[in-house]
Structure formats: C-alpha cells, structure tokens
Amino acid sequence: MKQSGCYDISTNGVVAMVEPQSQKGQIQQIVYRILDANLDRAREGLRIIEEWCRFGLNNASMSGECKRLRQEVAIWHTNELRAARDTQGDPGTELSHAQEEERSSIKTLLQANFCRVQEALRVLEEYGKLYNSNMGKAFKQMRYQVYTLETNLMGYERQQMLMRSRLYLVTSPEEKILEVVEAALKGGLTLIQYRDKETDDTQRLKIAKQLRQLCYTHNALLIINDRVDLALAVDADGVHLGQQDMPIAIARQLLGPQRLIGRSTTNSQEMQQAIADGADYIGVGPVYETPTKAEKAATGLEYVRYAAKNSSVPWFAIGGIDTANINDVIEAGAYRVAVVRSLMQAEQPTLVTQYLLSQLNLAPSEPSQSHV
Structure with missing residues (x-):
C-alpha cells in the first residue's frame, strides 16, 4: 500500500482519505466550532419561541416544553466546545439576508425561528456523530419533538386568532x-x-x-x-x-x-x-x-x-x-x-x-x- 499526500492507494486501486495527525486536530476544531455555533443557534431560537408561549399565549405547557428542550440542548454545550469559538474569525457574522432584517408578524417570527431551530438540530445531529456516539441520536429525537411543538403551537396560535376575530x-x-x-x-x-x-x-x-x-x-x-x-x-x-x-x-x-x-x-x-x-x-x-x-x-x-x-x-x-x-x-x-x-x-x-x-x-x- 502506497501513501500519496493525504490518500492511501491500495493494490486494488481503492482510494481512501488519510488524515495526518495535525490535520485531524484542525478538523476536530472545525467540528467543535460548528457544534458550538449551532448549539447557540438552537438555544436562541427556542428562547424566542418560549417567550411568545409564555408572554403572548400565557401557555404554561408549551413554554415548559421550550424550556425543557433548551435545557436538553444546553447539556451538550460543553466547555470544550465553547473553547473552540472564534467569533472574530467567523465570516458568517457579516452575512445577512433581507428577510432576516424584518418580521411582518408574530406568525412569520415564529416560523422563522422554528426553521432556525430545526436546521440547527439537523446540523447537530450530523456533526454530533463525529463528537459523541450518542449526540446524533439525542438531536434526532429533539428535532422530532420540535416538529411536534411547531404543529401544536401554530395550530394553537391560529385557534387564538380565530377566537379573537x-x-x-x-x-x-x-x-x-x-x-x-x-x-x-x-x-x-x-x-x-x-x-x-x-x-x-x-x-x-x-x-x-x-x-x-x-x-x-x-x-x-x-x-x-x-x-x-x-x-x-x-x-x-x-x-x-x-x-x-x-x-x-x-x-x-x-x-x-x-x-x-x-x-x-x-x-x-x-x-x-x-x-x-x-x-x-x-x-x-x-x-x-x-x-x-x-x-x-x-x-x-x-x-x-x-x-x-x-x-x-x-x-x-x-x-x-x-x-x-x-x-x-x-x-x-x-x-x-x-x-x-x-x-x-x-x-x-x-x-x-x-x-x-x-x-x-x-x-x-x-x-x-x-x-x-
């Protein structure tokens, strides 16, 4: 078996990626940054939804579910992942979109943040598999729970608007x-x-x-x-x-x-x-x-x-x-x-x-x- 750069070339022609130790460390830090950013994103989105459930709808059950999910996400937000954060070196902090600059109603605000949370949980599910064997499973289940929360909340919000009309x-x-x-x-x-x-x-x-x-x-x-x-x-x-x-x-x-x-x-x-x-x-x-x-x-x-x-x-x-x-x-x-x-x-x-x-x-x- 011959090694060429970062690749292993086997006798039967199969090419496999080989990561030198230094490159493994770099990839690890990148994964940690991805996990840290999306843990923050999921917690922030859930908090925004929770505030409406609590103060807008006065719904203890839904606000409690949001809080439970936030705390479950927080368990995975270790000091090791936080230490990889590099806000100044993150090009994403300068990126924006016109739709992010305004919200036309509570409904659009809630929908935007449900999308934000669900996308973050999907990222955590996939990249989490590289960090901890149980992390992918945990965030897969959380993602389904957020889908259920969205269904219940948006249905409840429509019912409340109907009642007020x-x-x-x-x-x-x-x-x-x-x-x-x-x-x-x-x-x-x-x-x-x-x-x-x-x-x-x-x-x-x-x-x-x-x-x-x-x-x-x-x-x-x-x-x-x-x-x-x-x-x-x-x-x-x-x-x-x-x-x-x-x-x-x-x-x-x-x-x-x-x-x-x-x-x-x-x-x-x-x-x-x-x-x-x-x-x-x-x-x-x-x-x-x-x-x-x-x-x-x-x-x-x-x-x-x-x-x-x-x-x-x-x-x-x-x-x-x-x-x-x-x-x-x-x-x-x-x-x-x-x-x-x-x-x-x-x-x-x-x-x-x-x-x-x-x-x-x-x-x-x-x-x-x-x-x-």
Missing part, C-alpha cells in the same frame, strides 16, 4: 379585490376567506399568493374556500367547506392538525354534524336573502338564536348582513359575523370595517367555547 370577510371576484382587502385590513380586519368560483386556476393561485402576503403583513388569517390544494399551495391558514364539499375528515388528513377547517351550516342538524366532524368553526346562515347564496332560503334570526345557545365552536352569522341590520343580528346573539357585499362593494372599506367592528365590540361577552 369578530368580523370575517368573504371575498367575491371583484376587479379590485386586493385593494378592498388591504383597505379592510387597515380597518382592523383579521380574518379573510378567498372565495372565487369563476376565475381560472392560474389567476386564482396568483391572487391567493398576493392575499397571503397581505395577511402576513397585517397579521391576519387567510382561509381558502373549497380548495384544499390551493390552501396548501399558498400556505393558507385553512379552508372553508360547503355542505357539498369533501368531508372534514379527509380535509384534515390533507391539511394536518394545525390548519383551520370551517363548514357552512343552514340548520341545527348541519351544525351538530359539523361540530361532531371536527370543524374548527361554522358559518350560520344565510341569515337574510343574498345573491351570493341565491339557491338557499334565508334562515332568519331564529337560527342565530339557536347557534348562540348551542354551538360549542366559534360561529359566524352570515348572509346579507350589512351596516343597516348588523345590530339586529347582534341582538339575536351573534358575537361574530361574516360579510361579502357590504365590504367588497363598499366605497370606503376601511371605514365600513371600523364601523362593523365597533358594533361587534359592543356585543355582550361570548360564552366560553368548551373545545378550545
């Missing part, structure tokens, strides 16, 4: 849809459903992506009407399904546990079935006759009164509701309403949004929802 805009295929939605968002709107049964898929995807960005910027939820595939394609917060659309159970399998699923209902039987099937929220109506649902008779305020007494999930009165009749709907027990024409066709969507929200905010406090 009093006004729900369901769009219609207007030429100025983006301008109207942005104006409503500026008025305080936090929940939007993109509904368009006329436009081709190419244009629909384009508009949905633009709405997604607007919702990110204004910290609002985006729901897609009917189309689970479109919701997944633009990373929407969920879907809204009609009575003739796919079963909630199938939608849940496709969307996963962290996204929202709504269901339209027109009577008590449909309401109870939607709740039993696992809907996160329901639509109640149409309260008044509306061209949006021309084929359906108005349910009137009686169904609103029924929902106020019997729904165990958040619900939105919908159908022909506008500035002239919203107080009648509120008096019947509605705590949340969904609108279409009263905003999509408004001359001043921002002012109309503010007025509708002001009336809803005067409504009596909502009874607690048992499932949330």
